Amino acid sequence: MSALNWQKSSYSGEAANCVYVAATGDGTIKLRESDTPDTILTTTPDSLRALILGAKAGEFDRLAS
Numbered sequence: 001m002s003a004l005n006w007q008k009s010s011y012s013g014e015a016a017n018c019v020y021v022a023a024t025g026d027g028t029i030k031l032r033e034s035d036t037p038d039t040i041l042t043t044t045p046d047s048l049r050a051l052i053l054g055a056k057a058g059e060f061d062r063l064a065s
Contacts, residue, residue, distance in 0.1 A: 004022035004024065004030060005022055005023075006020040006021070006022045006032070007020065007021055007022065008020050008021075008034075016034060016035075017033070017034060017035065018033070018034040019031060019032070019033055019034075020032050020033075020034065020037075027044070027045070028042050028043065028044060029042070029043050029044065029045055029048050030042055031043065031048075
């Protein structure tokens with residue numbers, strides 16, 4: 001497996017708790033959290049897009065209470 005080009009949001013700045021994202025050659029998306037970089041989640045662009053749109057729309061707000 002070739003090395004992944006991990007990127008973090010420019011909004012993170014120098015913050016320690018960041019989510020990193022990498023695109024793979026097979027079209028999937030890899031996600032990892034800076035505190036546990038060996039734990040990597042794999043998803044598709046469509047699924048990640050749905051998650052982001054749902055979060056922006058507040059669909060998961062009730063989970064915090």
